[in-house]
Amino acid sequence: xAILGLYNYWIFIILMMCGxxxxxxxxxxxxxxxxxxxxxxxxxxxxxxxxxxxxxTAPIIVDKAxxxxxxxxxxxxxxxxxxxxxxxxxxxxxxxxxNEAYGTxxxxxxxxxxxxxxx
Amino acid sequence: xxxxxxxxxxxxxxxxxxxxxxLPAGRxxxxxxxxxxxxxxxxxxxxxxxVLAHGPISYLMGGWPVPWGIEYRVDALNAxxxxxxxxxxxxxxxxxxxxxxxxxxxxxxxxxxFYTAYMLCLTGxxxxxxTGDAFNVFVFLEISSLSSYVLISIGRDRRALTxxxxxxIMGTIGATFILIGIGLLYVxxxxxxxxxxxxxxxxxxxxxxxxxAFAFLTxxxxxxxxxxxxxxxxxxxxxxxxxxxxxxxxxxxxKVAIYVLLRFFFTIFGSEFSFETMELDRVLxxxxxxxxxxxxxVAIFQTNVKRMLAYSSVAQIGYMILxxxxxxVTGLTASISHLFNHALxxxxxxxxxxxxxxxxxxxxxxRMAGVGRTMPWTMGAFVIGGLSLIGVPLTAGFVSKWFLxxxxxxxxxxxxxVLVLVTSLLAVIxxxxxxxxxxxxxxxxxxxxxxxxxxxxxxxxxxxxxxxxFGLDTSLNAGVARLAAQGLLGVGQ
Numbered sequence: 001x002a003i004l005g006l007y008n009y010w011i012f013i014i015l016m017m018c019g020x021x022x023x024x025x026x027x028x029x030x031x032x033x034x035x036x037x038x039x040x041x042x043x044x045x046x047x048x049x050x051x052x053x054x055x056x057t058a059p060i061i062v063d064k065a066x067x068x069x070x071x072x073x074x075x076x077x078x079x080x081x082x083x084x085x086x087x088x089x090x091x092x093x094x095x096x097x098x099n100e101a102y103g104t105x106x107x108x109x110x111x112x113x114x115x116x117x118x119x
Numbered sequence: 120x121x122x123x124x125x126x127x128x129x130x131x132x133x134x135x136x137x138x139x140x141x142l143p144a145g146r147x148x149x150x151x152x153x154x155x156x157x158x159x160x161x162x163x164x165x166x167x168x169x170v171l172a173h174g175p176i177s178y179l180m181g182g183w184p185v186p187w188g189i190e191y192r193v194d195a196l197n198a199x200x201x202x203x204x205x206x207x208x209x210x211x212x213x214x215x216x217x218x219x220x221x222x223x224x225x226x227x228x229x230x231x232x233f234y235t236a237y238m239l240c241l242t243g244x245x246x247x248x249x250t251g252d253a254f255n256v257f258v259f260l261e262i263s264s265l266s267s268y269v270l271i272s273i274g275r276d277r278r279a280l281t282x283x284x285x286x287x288i289m290g291t292i293g294a295t296f297i298l299i300g301i302g303l304l305y306v307x308x309x310x311x312x313x314x315x316x317x318x319x320x321x322x323x324x325x326x327x328x329x330x331x332a333f334a335f336l337t338x339x340x341x342x343x344x345x346x347x348x349x350x351x352x353x354x355x356x357x358x359x360x361x362x363x364x365x366x367x368x369x370x371x372x373x374k375v376a377i378y379v380l381l382r383f384f385f386t387i388f389g390s391e392f393s394f395e396t397m398e399l400d401r402v403l404x405x406x407x408x409x410x411x412x413x414x415x416x417v418a419i420f421q422t423n424v425k426r427m428l429a430y431s432s433v434a435q436i437g438y439m440i441l442x443x444x445x446x447x448v449t450g451l452t453a454s455i456s457h458l459f460n461h462a463l464x465x466x467x468x469x470x471x472x473x474x475x476x477x478x479x480x481x482x483x484x485x486r487m488a489g490v491g492r493t494m495p496w497t498m499g500a501f502v503i504g505g506l507s508l509i510g511v512p513l514t515a516g517f518v519s520k521w522f523l524x525x526x527x528x529x530x531x532x533x534x535x536x537v538l539v540l541v542t543s544l545l546a547v548i549x550x551x552x553x554x555x556x557x558x559x560x561x562x563x564x565x566x567x568x569x570x571x572x573x574x575x576x577x578x579x580x581x582x583x584x585x586x587x588x589f590g591l592d593t594s595l596n597a598g599v600a601r602l603a604a605q606g607l608l609g610v611g612q
Binding site for chain 2 (some may be wrong): 014020023024026029032036040043046047072073076079080083086087091092094095097098102110115
């Protein structure tokens with residue numbers, strides 16, 4: 001039961017590892033950004049889960065509500081989501097420029113071109 | 120006004136960033152950015168002065184009391200780091216105009232954006248340093264990182280683009296690790312204020328969550344500060360960025376990351392938890408030593424001088440980490456003092472290289488033949504920076520090397536002290552390679568670069584002279600550093 005109760009956290013770890021693996025293993029610059037996005041999104045789930053309290057309601061003053069969820073992590077992660085969007089858009093803009101300069105977005109082909117230039 | 124100095128420190132550069140975007144390229148935007156940077160420097164000086172006179176300053180953003188609002192907290196350590204960042208920010212932007220107008224890959228209509236990105240980067244770095252809120256550190260870290268990716272990508276070489284991309288990937292992983300670490304600490308303590316965290320962590324220190332937070336923070340900050348072997352993004356980023364950007368980032372960005380490391384491990388976790396329970400020094404010490412040695416050796420074999428100095432930066436970061444892993448007042452004094460001294464020396468060297476590439480076209484070793492005679496002032500500044508980098512007495516670099524060797528000997532670790540001296544000799548080799556080519560090789564036929572313009576030389580020489588001045592008067596770079604080190608270890612002042 002303890003494992004099932006921590007369901008969100010398992011999803012966090014699995015997503016984090018998937019994203020991280022894609023960033024490391026993929027040679028395609030866009031796919032790397034996709035991996036990075038999954039990696040960041042997993043952290044959003046971590047923060048959202050930690051604010052949730054079983055039986056808690058949204059933090060609004062209403063009758064009958066006794067237990068509230070903690071809104072703080074939700075507010076924090078809103079900031080991180082904005083940062084994530086900025087990172088992704090900047091990353092994609094860089095990929096566009098790299099594609100213009102090299103004519104490819106495959107990491108090994110870019111390295112090959114750089115090596116040729118160095119010789 | 121005086122009471123609001125901590126807020127103004129961040130707000131002035133922040134507000135100047137969109138202002139720069141609105142101004143037309145040319146003198147106006149440069150003046151705006153420069154005014155804001157020098158104001159930030161003035162504020163940093165005032166803050167340090169007040170901290171030294173009256174002790175730490177606590178500033179509540181918007182007047183919200185501490186557990187709810189964000190606190191800006193200035194003590195000797197971050198006032199000192201603020202001074203470094205603001206000083207370099209101001210000097211480099213003064214230096215930057217000619218380079219921005221002629222040497223970066225931006226059409227004239229878009230040059231104002233350079234200043235926007237620069238001021239945002241400065242804002243981020245100052246913000247990380249001044250804030251007393253752990254999550255705020257992450258936000259400012261991303262402000263500075265995102266703008267520095269932009270700044271790197273506008274180098275003339277197309278490899279600047281891939282360098283910026285690589286840095287973006289590594290930097291984001293690092294920042295996300297820091298975010299996870301801060302999140303896990305919040306789960307256990309319910310607070311983000313650094314002072315509160317420090318008070319509440321001991322009660323829950325022996326849990327796996329706090330240990331995991333510690334690990335995530337170590338790796339995340341290690342990536343940002345280019346701790347060997349997490350330094351792979353740094354050489355390309357520094358080598359292909361425009362020389363203004365390299366001078367600025369090399370002198371400030373990694374220093375601020377070291378500051379974050381100090382803040383988290385000494386103030387928040389406490390030195391007892393970090394270095395006795397978690398035994399972090401056992402990880403840092405070998406990494407620092409291997410980093411210093413291998414990066415110095417690699418630097419010797421570089422033909423691109425900017426890249427050579429970038430590897431040298433990795434080695435210098437190793438010295439700072441070495442000082443931290445001594446976990447003593449002397450060791451920490453060496454590290455904190457080296458933050459300052461390294462900013463001076465690398466600022467000088469990269470700005471001198473900026474002058475060279477402004478005239479010669481590239482910072483390649485073979486292109487620099489004979490520039491010692493055709494550009495005597497530029498190379499004079501380079502030599503002073505190089506001597507300081509080596510750690511020759513009477514230069515700023517000597518001060519921190521001295522403390523480092525003394526700190527190692529205090530512990531009885533004489534092999535470490537010997538290694539510091541041996542790697543200084545490696546620095547002699549790579550600096551000498553440049554000096555030899557510049558002074559003793561004849562300039563190629565038909566190529567006689569003129570001396571760099573005065574607008575570039577004056578800021579370069581200002582930093583070069585600072586290297587000499589702070590080698591003689593050590594009240595700031597050793598005195599305040601010792602005060603900050605004592606504050607971190609909580610020993611009597």
